[in-house]
Amino acid sequence: MSDRNAALRALIEHRFPDATPVTHRTAEPVATGIDVLDAILPGRGLPRGRLTVWMPQGGATAVLRAACHTTVAQGERAVWIDGLGTVAGPFWEEGPILVRPRNRKHGLRGAEELLRCGGFALVVIAGLEPEGTETVRLSRAASEGGGALVTLTSHASMASLRMTSQILRESYRWRKTPFGDPAEAQEVMIRVRAQSLGWNRSADFPVPVVPYDLRMSIEPGLVDRRGVK
Secondary structure, three states: OHHHHHHHHHHHHHHHOOOOOOOOOOOOOOOOHHHHHHHHOOOOOOOOOOOOEEEEEEEEHHHHHHHHHHHHHHOOOEEEEOOOOOHHHHHHOOOOEEEEOHHHHHHHHHHHHHHHOOOEEEEEOOOOOOOHHHHHHHHHHHHOOOOOOEEOOOOOOOOOOEEEEOOOHHOOOOEEEEOOOEEEEEEEEEEEEEEEEEEEEEEEEEEEEOOOOOOOOOOOOOOOOOOOO
């Protein structure tokens, strides 16, 4: 009877890779590099071979960018698929691979291939909304390749781990003028909540606010943030 149960479990895991708890039979997860955040995640990191859906309300890009750089610093590969064309090259620095697909179809197909090849520990998809069979294909590709998949989307179907983040607006720490008035934001608190099957935890942690002067499209293919069509 135990052999039949084991065979049935293996079949379910193969056909429905996100049907089992996120902590069950997974490889060492991908750490974000933020100790407070890793402490609330199952296994202390983003699960490999699984889909993590991040529903951002502020701060998601900063946290996941840190996770990408941590992955590269640990000797693995990370890729960020920028579906909206809003991430500038100089802002990204060296390390993670930045992909700007020509359209939605190319972006999702590229993500599937990158996941399936097994050469990337972390794949982040932003600005693309996988739905239905697209989500199924990406989840299976992550399961086959063994990499952690994170999508910035409001569609949480088939996700093994659901995360939300928001900026605590009253927590800004400001550099003040000689007259004591707020001049420039230096730090802000972010609240992140992680939810899975039998898992619900949250953490607050500070994130530095770094000035960045490139606010318009001076790179080919980027969205012009000045509002010019």
